[in-house]
Amino acid sequence: MRTSMKLQWLFLICLPVIVGAQMTPEDERMYFEKSQQLAQFLGEHPEKMDSILNEMDRLDKEMRMKKTTKKITPEKAAQPETTEAHLSNYLISSGNDMVFDDWGYGNAEILLVTQPYKPENRSEIKVGIINDDGRFSIKKSKPVPFDRTIKDFFKCEGSQTIGTIHDNPDMGAIPAYFSVRQDGKEIGVLSMATSKQQAFNNSPAGKYRGDSGFRIALFYIEGPTSVKANCTRNIEATDYNEIIKQIEITDEFDLSFEAGWNFVKVSIHGSQNVGNIPYYKTKKYSVISVDRLTDVNWVFYRL
Amino acid sequence: MNYFLATLFFLQVGFCNLKTNSTAVLGITVRYFSPLCEGYCTVQYTANQNKKVMMEIPGTIAESKNENNIKRTVSLLRPSEWNLLLASFSLEELKNLPKTFGCPGCDDGPMGLLIIATKDTIYQFNFEGEEPPDSIRKLTVLMNDNLFKENTNKK
Numbered sequence: 001m002r003t004s005m006k007l008q009w010l011f012l013i014c015l016p017v018i019v020g021a022q023m024t025p026e027d028e029r030m031y032f033e034k035s036q037q038l039a040q041f042l043g044e045h046p047e048k049m050d051s052i053l054n055e056m057d058r059l060d061k062e063m064r065m066k067k068t069t070k071k072i073t074p075e076k077a078a079q080p081e082t083t084e085a086h087l088s089n090y091l092i093s094s095g096n097d098m099v100f101d102d103w104g105y106g107n108a109e110i111l112l113v114t115q116p117y118k119p120e121n122r123s124e125i126k127v128g129i130i131n132d133d134g135r136f137s138i139k140k141s142k143p144v145p146f147d148r149t150i151k152d153f154f155k156c157e158g159s160q161t162i163g164t165i166h167d168n169p170d171m172g173a174i175p176a177y178f179s180v181r182q183d184g185k186e187i188g189v190l191s192m193a194t195s196k197q198q199a200f201n202n203s204p205a206g207k208y209r210g211d212s213g214f215r216i217a218l219f220y221i222e223g224p225t226s227v228k229a230n231c232t233r234n235i236e237a238t239d240y241n242e243i244i245k246q247i248e249i250t251d252e253f254d255l256s257f258e259a260g261w262n263f264v265k266v267s268i269h270g271s272q273n274v275g276n277i278p279y280y281k282t283k284k285y286s287v288i289s290v291d292r293l294t295d296v297n298w299v300f301y302r303l
Numbered sequence: 304m305n306y307f308l309a310t311l312f313f314l315q316v317g318f319c320n321l322k323t324n325s326t327a328v329l330g331i332t333v334r335y336f337s338p339l340c341e342g343y344c345t346v347q348y349t350a351n352q353n354k355k356v357m358m359e360i361p362g363t364i365a366e367s368k369n370e371n372n373i374k375r376t377v378s379l380l381r382p383s384e385w386n387l388l389l390a391s392f393s394l395e396e397l398k399n400l401p402k403t404f405g406c407p408g409c410d411d412g413p414m415g416l417l418i419i420a421t422k423d424t425i426y427q428f429n430f431e432g433e434e435p436p437d438s439i440r441k442l443t444v445l446m447n448d449n450l451f452k453e454n455t456n457k458k
Binding site for chain 1: 347349
């Protein structure tokens with residue numbers, strides 16, 4: 001009871017920052033102090049993590065809005081807030097041609113980076129380049145080491161009662177992604193998806209987003225194996241504002257892997273809104289031949 | 304043979320810890336704070352059974368304040384990672400420990416703080432950041448080394 005009262009008190013003292021027009025130096029100072037208080041409160045009450053993170057997100061969003069409000073014209077300010085503000089750092093190719101028309105970051109390298117469980121097993125292999133005109137190419141990679149198994153990635157979550165059928169759950173597997181670097185420094189991430197929204201769906205912030213389309217995930221698998229599952233569960237969904245409610249989502253796995261690199265298609269089917277935020281109804285996982293795809297785009301996320 | 308028995312003993316102890324802690328522990332925080340520093344003087348790792356959060360917080364001396372925003376990295380925690388954390392300490396043992404180990408902040412090293420929130424209460428321990436006591440050493444190593452150095456590139 002005491003901690004929830006303290007949390008409410010923190011929300012109240014954050015209110016002057018949240019409610020307001022433009023970002024002033026005083027607002028920035030207050031934002032910094034409130035962020036510090038919330039960070040400290042999170043440390044002292046790890047059991048309240050979800051509600052504190054929501055409050056931090058709300059504080060950050062309000063600060064970004066205030067900063068944006070300073071720059072835009074009165075005509076634009078009168079328009080409602082765009083729902084794609086979270087996609088401002090994304091570029092997308094037109095069609096599946098390997099070129100970004102709006103590329104403005106100069107020459108860069110593309111590295112295939114694996115995501116092992118143990119950091120020492122991480123592989124980084126140069127597989128391509130991006131020219132300063134936005135054209136890029138990627139070549140195939142050699143095999144990479146792995147330290148996790150197929151059951152670590154493809155299984156039902158959130159319930160002990162629903163099973164996943166693996167024909168070989170201990171088959172080695174490792175995910176990978178394309179890192180874009182300049183002078184050894186990572187400047188962004190390259191991915192394949194039907195839209196920027198789909199690429200965002202893959203981020204921790206967008207894990208449950210219901211923006212329609214599909215994206216492609218890259219996995220190296222030790223040998224032939226398959227996974228089948230149909231998992232329905234309830235999650236707590238929020239619009240990062242006032243609404244929090246339980247919704248039902250389903251994950252469907254129908255995967256037949258071959259040894260080596262596999263392209264996993266992760267597609268969204270149906271969405272349900274919580275406030276203005278779309279959450280998916282069903283997410284399907286399948287293995288596809290990337291050569292046959294016609295409606296996929298390349299998406300670059302600038303870090 | 305001795306090594307084999309020691310491993311078996313360790314696994315059994317870890318399993319017992321996991322079994323006890325999994326029903327009680329709601330969240331864990333490890334924080335390191337260096338009072339006289341510039342830049343990011345506080346690093347805080349927080350985990351519950353679903354997420355892990357790393358926060359880097361600027362110090363409060365004039366030179367660094369307001370130059371940097373607070374950095375926050377949130378990522379999902381796998382059940383196996385959460386179980387690893389729970390198996391790394393004994394809640395029963397912590398209940399009888401002193402609240403402060405050594406002399407945190409007495410030398411140049413960071414001050415360490417461990418907070419474990421359970422259904423019934425919140426346990427808090429202060430320690431010398433570079434010299435955590437044996438009873439929480441494994442947990443602090445897991446929190447600041449293993450769990451938060453991967454996934455940082457994935458957005």
